[in-house]
Amino acid sequence: MNVFIKRFDGTSRLPPGLPGSRRQRKEEWATAKKKPEAQPKEGRKRKLRLRILIPLLILALLAGLCAWYLTTYYPADEAAIAAFSADYSVEEYRLENGDLTFGTGREEWGLIFYPGGKVAQEAYVPLMRELASEGVFCVLCEMPCHLAIFDPDAADGIREAYPEVRHWYLGGHSLGGVMAADYAAEHSTDFDGLILLAAYSRKDLSGSGLRVLSAYGSEDGVLNRKAYARNRSNLPGDARELVIEGGCHAGFGMYGPQRRDGTPTITAAQQIHRTAAAILALLRGEEA
Numbered sequence: 144m145n146v147f148i149k150r151f152d153g154t155s156r157l158p159p160g161l162p163g164s165r166r167q168r169k170e171e172w173a174t175a176k177k178k179p180e181a182q183p184k185e186g187r188k189r190k191l192r193l194r195i196l197i198p199l200l201i202l203a204l205l206a207g208l209c210a211w212y213l214t215t216y217y218p219a220d221e222a223a224i225a226a227f228s229a230d231y232s233v234e235e236y237r238l239e240n241g242d243l244t245f246g247t248g249r250e251e252w253g254l255i256f257y258p259g260g261k262v263a264q265e266a267y268v269p270l271m272r273e274l275a276s277e278g279v280f281c282v283l284c285e286m287p288c289h290l291a292i293f294d295p296d297a298a299d300g301i302r303e304a305y306p307e308v309r310h311w312y313l314g315g316h317s318l319g320g321v322m323a324a325d326y327a328a329e330h331s332t333d334f335d336g337l338i339l340l341a342a343y344s345r346k347d348l349s350g351s352g353l354r355v356l357s358a359y360g361s362e363d364g365v366l367n368r369k370a371y372a373r374n375r376s377n378l379p380g381d382a383r384e385l386v387i388e389g390g391c392h393a394g395f396g397m398y399g400p401q402r403r404d405g406t407p408t409i410t411a412a413q414q415i416h417r418t419a420a421a422i423l424a425l426l427r428g429e430e431a
Contacts, residue, residue: 216289217398219265224397227412228268233275241285242301243268245275252426253280253308254338255298257291257319259396264289266396267316269412273419279426280308291315291322298326302333312426314338316395317365321345327353338422340395341366343374355382356425358418360390362405385421390414 236244243264254274258264264285271281282301287293302311311334315323320342327337328346336354337344341363348355355378359366391407393400394414407414424430 216261216263217266217393217401219263219268220397220399221265223411224265224268227397227415228272231272231276233272235272242297243271243283243285244281245271245283246278246280248280248305249307250278250280251309252278253282253302253305253311254422255282255284255301255311255313255323256338257284257297257313257315257323258286258289259316259320259341260291260318261289262316262396262398266398269397270395270415270419273415274422277419277423279423280305286319291319295322295326298323298330310335310426312336312338314340314422315342316340317342317392324348327351336425338425340418341392343371344377345374347377349377349379351379353379354425355379356385356421357382358385358387358421360387360392360394360405360407360414362390362407363392364403364405365392365401383421383425385417387414387417390417 233245234247238244256267256271258267264283267283271283275281284297286297298313313323313327313334314320314337320339324337324339324342324344325346327334328348331348331351331353334353339357341359357378389408392404394407394411395418397411
């Protein structure tokens with residue numbers, strides 16, 4: 144119930160401070176006006192901090208994932224390599240740029256080899272040693288972060304450094320093979336042939352005149368078979384194809400099982416022997 148005060152002029156009003164009075168309404172309005180002014184200001188600061196913090200956290204996470212990916216790889220199986228290499232004795236050198244050479248550099252044939260992605264360079268030493276023991280000078284390239292995509296021109300200058308080698312071939316495994324094929328497409332007149340191990344060429348080499356060997360294991364679970372079939376026409380019509388029965392993706396090197404790969408029914412040593420025999424047959428112009 145409102146209480147009215149009688150004025151001398153005959154009018155009435157509510158006493159100050161009572162609910163519903165004009166003064167109280169003004170005070171409440173002034174208080175309500177001030178409070179929202181502080182809250183939005185603090186809210187804007189919080190939103191600004193979040194806008195800065197969230198992208199920084201995302202960048203930090205991406206940087207961490209990138210660093211993890213670039214620093215993890217399949218290491219070479221040193222015990223298996225030592226056992227395999229016991230019967231081979233060839234000259235070996237590590238060059239200043241990290242490349243490994245096998246042989247004297249005065250052989251008739253030469254092979255420049257790109258390792259597979261995320262695989263230690265040394266995992267392919269057994270294949271290089273077997274080929275070198277048969278008179279093939281081999282250069283096993285070292286790749287940044289174990290990824291040939293970071294140095295697709297790794298073959299630059301190698302042929303010029305060994306002028307006594309008469310016939311040069313370029314090869315690689317998996318991602319290394321794809322990068323080697325890209326390089327061969329741009330330098331087809333510099334090489335006699337190309338060797339693809341569980342790999343394919345994205346570039347058209349059908350009229351390159353290169354002698355090509357394409358090999359993969361029947362149990363390979365890593366090779367993209369659809370991409371392989373789709374790019375088969377990029378190779379010369381007389382390209383040799385070798386399916387190694389019982390072989391797998393990782394069997395071209397010695398670095399243990401690879402994720403998503405199939406289960407091999409032959410050893411890595413057996414797969415390497417068969418691969419080396421097919422490469423030598425190609426180089427010598429013999430039937431595989």
